[in-house]
Amino acid sequence: MAEPGLISDHLATLSAHLPPQLVEELADGLDQTYRHYVQQGLADDAAAEAAIAEFGEPQMIVAAFARTSPARHAARRLLATGPVVGACWAAALVTGRAWAWPVPTGARIGFGVALITVISLLASAALGSRYRTIGRAGTAGCAGIAALDTAMLIFVTVTVPAMAWPLTLALTVSAARIIFTTRTLSLMRTG
């Protein structure tokens, strides 16, 4: 059964906003809805119109996918827990007199810029309305957070000989966040 132009147009609009796997699943559902109306005796165009009316507007479907995006949920969790992790690190750095650590100024500035960039990416994923933007920003933000946590973990382990409990706590929190972001990135790849 050939696909009427109305349905092709609907799927083309969805393809512009959603990844191929999601569109494939929607295409199957839309095709079955269309066939249902053809079997009920409607002409091809009328069946296509009825199927699209029942299926819903592309904008509504894309918005529903955006709301349920795992990248958006991960970004929101990371932003919500960020202040706690930040407070742990602030306490660790102050008690450990981090200003005396042998870190070049360029590296300190680079870390700060990277942190601001990652927070911006997460905010974009948490608040965005475009599915693809949410996915890309969320993935980049999660990867960025994991990279920053890993960098801190390696740096502190290598350079700080005696760790006070605030630093151990900050490292534990960062390690937990690395596990969370790694799992989330894996989920985003498969989802």
Place this chain on the structure above:
Amino acid sequence: MRAEELKGHLDALLLAALEDGPRHGYAVMEVLRQSTGGRLDLPTGTIYPALRRLEHAGLISGSWSVVGGRRRRAYRLTAAGSRALSGKRADWRDFVTVVNAALDGRPWPSPA
């Protein structure tokens, strides 16, 4: 019944529709339509994001197959999904009992 009225209950409905075995999105909608006598006014396209959300939560799992030359994704309940459905059913029955009691002005049912 419109989509807005279903907020908070859609997950339970979708899980219940998958209780008898694996189904794809359209079949899930058909089950809901048949079981409610067609009273659910839910755009079919919005079922798919909800199914993906339940999959990400580990309550259902999806797998692809090829039917009539077209790829089709079917979902089945996981063990966590079955437990979640039981919990949601119990919550719903409690909710209905409470609201019915309040609406009908009846006293709260005393234990036998």
